[in-house]
Amino acid sequence: MDVVALAVTDGMLHFELALAYEVFGAAPAGVAGPWYDVAVCGPGPVRAGRFLLEPDHGLDRLPRAGTVIVPGWADVDEEPPPDLVDAVRAAHDAGARVVSLCTGAFVLAAAGLLDGRHATTHWAHADVLAARHPRVRVDPDVLYVDDGSVLTSAGKAAAMDLCLHIVRLDRGSAVANAVARRLVVPPHRDGGQAQFVTTPVPAPYNHPLADLLSWALERLDRPLTVEDLARRARMSSRNLGRHFRAATGTTPLQWLLTQRIRRAQELLETTDDSIDTIAAATGMGTATTLRRHFNRTVGVPPDTYRRTFRSRTRSGPSGGEQHDDRPRAGLAEHHGQWRRTPWDP
Structure with missing residues (x-):
């Protein structure tokens, strides 16, 4: 079982702490197999906002975890406690994947x-x-940065984005989507390259295109056009484009392509369907078309992606050994860091 250690001390932000516990603390319904084992680690009773917490373990437990998460740090004008900094550094040296949420990055930075x-x-x-x-x-400007063994997120809601990203890396997109559904949050916020979103995508039930997007997602196997979407939305193509840009940060055609690639990704991970079958199910038409778009967007062919992600999903991470800085399917190198690409769910 993968151990996720939450590193806590006085001055932690309780929102990010609770958020991480919700994501990793319990498997969503219908997900078989072992889930994460969450260990709350601190130097003793600690205060997070108005809450008094009693950790399960001391900070010396961190180096034995596969993943260490440092929640937000309330007072960035103060230096983080040396015992927390030393424990986080020791965990990374021992091979743990170290994650900061929001201002928890100040702890990671203090640890070098x-x-x-x-980072963000x-x-x-x-x-x-x-x-x-x-x-x-x-x-x-980014929602989160995945630099292999060290991951950082922006504030509040972006902490959820990063936690779901970690589940997606470890368990696959289908499981990450199941977690998102349980928590009633979008499984991924996209629009261009997801990390560069300045206006987050609204939840599917609170914007004017909600019905249209749901309608389109149920018909990804069909050759939908902008005119089809505009007709369904009862507006002109130009007006639809303006609404789409405001709601999703991208164009209708790019959004459709992103959804088709995301659906192909999920089918590659969770089924043994042939590339031709997946091409038909995602509205790509032929295996050649799917391979061209998938390779251009993801950076690897569908067959390579399937082998890579099936391997990660079946074996799962064991401690820090599998969380290294090597390229992984679903990541694109950008100025020396690994960022999620637009197609990623």
């Missing part, structure tokens, strides 16, 4: 884990992080 890496934090504190730790390449 972000030196020379791309809440936009309101990005300048402070960059000034205090000049060796960290702070990117304030």
Whole structure:
């Protein structure tokens, strides 16, 4: 069973702590096999906001975890506690995957884990992080950064994005989507390259295109056009384009292609269907068309993606050994870091 250790101490933000516990603490209904074993680790009773927490383990438990998550740090003007910093550094040295949520990046930076890496934090504190730790390449515009063994997220809702990303890496997109459904959140926020979204995609039930998007998702096996979508939405193609850009950050055709690739990804992970069958099910028409779009968007052919993701999903991570800096299906290298590509669910 994969151990996820939540590293807590006085001054942690309770929202990010609770969010991580919700994602990793219980498997969604219908998901078979072992789930994560969550260990709350701290130096003793700790206060997070108005909540007093009693950790299950001491900070010396962190180096024995496969993944260590550091929730948000409330007062970025103060240096994080040395015992927490030392324990997080020791966990990384022992091979753990280390994750910060929101301002938890200040703890990772103090431990030296972000030196020379791309990282992010809440936009309101990005300048402070960059000034205090000049060796960290702070990117304030992204939702999260996956740099292999070290991952960082922006604030609040972006912490959920990163936690679901981790589940997706470990268990596949179908399981990550099941977790998102249980928590009633979007499984992924896209629009261009997902990390660069400045206007998050609204949840599917609270924007004018909600019915249209649901309608289109149920018909991905059909050759839908912009005119088909406009007719369904009862508006002109130009007006539809404006609404689409405002709601999703992209064009109708690019959104459709993204959904088709995402559906192909899920079928490659969860079925033994042939490439021809998947091409038909995703509206790509032929295996040649699917391979061309998939390879151009994902960076690997469908067959390679299936082998890679099936291997990761079946074996799962064991401690920190499988969380290295090698390229993985679903990641694209950009200035030395691994970022999620637009097709990713």
